[in-house]
Amino acid sequence: MSSSSFIMAIDQGTTSSRTCIVNQAGGLVAEARESFKQIFPKPGWVEHDPEDIWHSTQRSMRLALEKAKISGSQIAAIGITNQRETVMVWDRKTGKSVYNAIVWQCRRTQEICEKLKKAKKEKMITAKTGLVLDPYFSASKIQWILKNAPKAMQKARAGQLVAGNVDTYLLWRLTAGTSHKTDVSNASRTMLMNIHTGWWDEELMKLFNVPQGILPEICPSNADFGRTQGLGFMPDGIPITGMIGDQQSALFGQICFEAGESKCTFGTGSFVLLNTGKKIVKSKNKLLSTVAWKLKNEEMTYALEGGAFVCGAAVQWLRDGLGLFQQSADVEKLAKTVEDTQGVEFVPALTGLGAPHWQPEARGLICGLTRGTTKAHIARATLEAMALQNVDVLVTMQKDLGKKIKTLKVDGGAAANDLLMQMQADYLGLNVIRPQNLETTAMGAAFMAGLGAGFWKDVKQLKRIWKTNKEFKVKMQLKARKERMQRWEKALERV
Template sequence: MLERVPGVELHGLHGGVFSFFVRTFIAEISELSIGTTYAKKIAYIGTYHILGRVPGVELPGLHGGVFSFFVRTFITEKSANVRYPFYCVMGTQEDFRVLIVDQYSGGRDWHNSLEMTGRHIIAIDQGTSSSRCIIYDEKQKKVASKSHEFPSIHLHPGWTEQDPEVIMSSVEQCIRDVMSQTGLKSEDFRGIGITNQRETTIAWDRHTGQPLSNAIVWLDARNAALLERILAEDAKGDRDFLRAKCGLPLSTYFSAVKIRWLLENSPAVSCGGGTGRLNAFEVAEAVRQGRCCFGTVDSWIIWNLTGGTIHATDVTNASRTMLMDINSCKWDDYLCNFFGIPKETLPEIRSSAEVFGTVRAGHVLEGVKIAGVLGDQQAALVGQSCLSPGDAKNTYGTGCFMLFNTGNKPVQSTCGLLTTVAYQFGPSSKPAYALEGSVAVAGVGLKWLRDRLGVLRSFEDIDAEASKTDTTGDVYFVPAFSGLFAPYWREDARGTIVGMTQYTESCHVIRALLEAICFQTRVIADAMQKDSGQKLRQLRVDGGLTNSRVLLQIQSDLLGIPVVKPDDVEATAFGSAFAAGISTGLYTLNDTSVEDDTGKEVYHNKITDRERKERMDKWDKAVERSLDWAPRTTDIVEEKKQERTVFGYIREHAVPVVVTALLTTGVFHYVYYRNK
């Protein structure tokens, strides 16, 4: 960080004492470039509020209307117990940006010495269908919670997009509501944790802060044709062409293919939730002009909360883009070039637990630090205290996501799973990795039964309806509405219900969907155990669908192991709050409350191994019947190869023959009519 500030020299540590000399003098300038961010008019180190408390600091003040001064600090052994962070603040007094320049953390003392007296963390949980804000106290107990649903936009089959401004509006509304409910003020908060729907991609103008398109949601499959072209032309038809670098297979799922689609198709993208409002600038043009910012939803929230001064993401979200090297945890030149995405459009990658910036002036959370960021499924892993190799959790929400902690080294899957970063608690700590399997349709399938088929009145009726029967009546439901995710990765699969008879009722179909979620989880669990070489002894679960006891009992039966549900199923929000608490000193890794078994529900297997195998075999048959319904990417790639071969032959052989025939015919007619 210090290297970014002109004139700053850090002479380091010596004699075991935290002592250093910081010297800076910045002449009057009109504009200072700091990376991709522009400070307005001047830069200065520290603030009167902070530096006035540090021994040895002198502030000569303003000279010629310019913030220019000499800061000299020397902390001797007499004050060796005083630990202070120093900040570089860029901008004017009215409009400034805070970056951590140096932070020596020897415990919680230095936080308290700077009057970081807030005893609460606010977690922002931005999901696919709703945004939620939850406040936690210093004992990690939930104080209050508020949520707001918002719509998705489906302009065409397979398309799912959202208005970025509506996303941010729902977040802001949650913040206002939960603070109004509790009466807490900004000074009562130590930090902010952010967790978000991953892979969902947003492009916006760095000058105006306005979206350049609607957000393309993680489950959107509009880029299928683009993926086919990439596979055929760049990846030799191999889905795992980039897996060694990024840990992920080529899929419509991940951000890089969505960004590439935006670059090629942005003129047709509308904003404003289907209102017909078109953005004035194309994404590709904004990139050429250096105005475009790409990011996942966490970056969009950080940008807005900080007033457009911080363009950053955390390592877990970056690991879902296909643009980050899974080993170095940095944007990779080869990957960016492969997809044609300029690195300067991407956010800075940071750890999951550090101060990203502070909330802008005038906001209800003004001055509060954004201190923890995690993708939603990694946040749930942390929230469930799956912090040791072999720990696993499954989140049942819009989709279904299972993560298996593999420790500090990435494990490359041979079974179709994803290799991802689990968390990184601080910039100097090693990242932890996980294997992940994703199920595209979980809660969204029940929403389909409710809203499209009308066989379910409300989510509260799930167990009542499913409990009307002990079995599905031999009905199997494969909810492959837009294909199957891990470990199948078959975009040609489509939703299929098999085994129906005149006996079948709506309760059988509802129960069959619950079983489908659990069958897919079982398949993923088998793949994880094979890849990791470790046996899964229990599964920790969270998410809204875990309110269904029928679902959790089915899951235990199909896995044959205990399924453990915590008393608070909002593990995703707590995971981000925990990361923020770690980086601000409110929490430590040793005092996590999720190890407490109080209030947990445990579900145990109730069926035999034989019955489990018979049901799994039937599920496999149902999956087979769902395949080859839509065109497969690999089939289309092969067809295009043959197409190119055929047309190449025609160009090489048929064209000369046709030309010769035409010339011969012309000559014949000329001679014939001339002689006649």
């Protein structure tokens, strides 16, 4: 592999599409990001226009190449990582979507899930998929589109439509409709794949009324997914050799290759994943058992997952909804102007409560306000809540795993916030490690594609190129930590 070769990693997220160019030393050569429109047709409904996703992805790819000052022909392989569970259905011939993409945050299929719960189907679904029956996952969203888009079910049964999560859709567009595939990590989030077999499950497809003909082929995460075609700004024939859901990608990008290694990504939501190795750990506490990845010619690697729906989104809400500051990064400066929250608690259940509570009907709460409360106290309470939500998840994971987690690796935009990272270490009672490169979601996709294309030989080589930026050591005493957790639990009871 010549030294002029690079890996391109596409990181298609909830609010923006990013492209990163990575060199053989694992260095980030260039990064470009394009935001796109969020669509909220009704309270609790969230959609994206698939064309917006595609155009913003293409723009970020072109811009990243320009910034890196390289041509498309110098790209050895492409990796894709993506917002998971977000799903779309499109026409096999024209590539045109029959409806907007229904986003992972969308709660419109609550009724479908409630009906299945009443029909006592949840136990079977969880046993096969490792997931809890919740509108979060893709199956009920596909069912909704097929039922509500004009003639969609009729066309689906006639073989005219295809479906997929964002990874599959981007692959389809990158390959000019020649490749309809997904990887095990993304498929494991649809609620249609059996995580024991790694294939679509007949009973689940029937239950959600999803014809198998519309679903993509499931492959290992570093498979040969297809070749670029008809892009214009890049040559045809560049291999796409990595696809992995964003949270699993961050786990891979943080080189958490061993069982017991964990990471937390601070994004729109916060997501904690713990590698459980070749073993599916069944959670007694409503956490998800999920596929982390599968490398070619190897067994599947599994993970436990939990997360909060609202993390960085809480800071965005303070900025846009309440107008407390101009830039999201200003929250740290504002929060630092006070020593503590003076009893203010914020439970950011703005779109329900995620793991381990799973209360979709819960709504946000700010309590403990007095005449002396300022916006700085609310800013600090928001940062504390972001860290406390993750403690709930990690403590639960330790119980399920039956052993202590050694350290937590962190990434995502808010991981740059030193105050928040120190809070996370203190409330958790665990050292927190921040890598040099916070774009670990994109790095995971790059590493996966590089392994698939032979750009890197094996995972040992990846371990050697990964670097730490800072370790946050625990400063809080046990007694103070316990008291803090009790105040948080009281606030949660009020939601």
